[in-house]
Amino acid sequence: MKIVSSALILAVLTGCVAQPVKQDMSAFHATAPRSILVVPTINKSLDVDAPNYVLAALPVPIANKGYYVFPVNTTKYVLEQEGFYEGERIHQMATPDLAKLFGADAVLYVSINRWDAQYAFITTVVTVEFDYRLVSKDGAEIWKESKRMQYQPQNNNSGSPIAMLVVAVVNAAVTRAAPNYMPLTRQANQEVFISGVNAIPDGPYRPASSKQ
């Protein structure tokens, strides 16, 4: 519970802070995709489970932004039937071929750069970092973004030094037992697709009345 609430506070603190550089969205607007194919991710971290976990967290925010998102598990299954099991191989396929195979307007490529928990004295830092690239069915890159999220349990500094030490040890133990990757991943996706300054524009299913 403590981790969950801390993550939420962290989300609030970092969620709405505007980034300085605004991307040029003209290529995106020129393409105006209606449908996005999210293909299995590339993994540069050491955690073999990370690609599937990240894949599961992608469709909901993109669909909520107003796009038709091809069913990710079905996409994965179809690609596996074609002999493509590894994200690395799928990312090497020509985008126009991939888009044509599924009838998609654009393809989203995500690579996982970091997915780790580093343990230091009485504390733990959990880090996730992703690169996102959206490529139109013609093969032109129309949007890209990177996002790194870190989580470190905060220690209450109200108690005596020994009490603080105990809190820190407990926090580190809890984090170590169950690193908090998924809330960080969801938060990264939320910022990248919805709330960030370089978030993709609203898609065709997003009603005009709710546009921000």
Next chain:
Amino acid sequence: MVRFLLILPIVVALGGCVTPSLYQWGGYEEALYAGYKDPTKMEALRLKLEAHIAEMEKSAQKVAPGLYAELGTLYLQAGSSDKAISMYSRERDTWPESKGLMTAMIQNLERRQQARAEAAK
């Protein structure tokens, strides 16, 4: 007091900058994650999707993009191609963007069924 302080940031976050959800997902994301973590839990994803889709249809609400097709693929993997075809058709009828893929999946399954029927003659 502590509880209140915990709830406050959630309220702020929801009111502040979160785009409201367009659809109901019926726990899809969490159940898919659980299924990837432990493949025996894919069965739970199937049950969840079945219940959610039934509920959405009962109340005449649009089913979120991809959910019919995801359920169809779980049926296909379990060997029920009739049920898979039915779900792929519903995905296609609900979401025109899926038409190419869904039609290809359906035709492929129908061809396989015909081939099997002829082999059994």
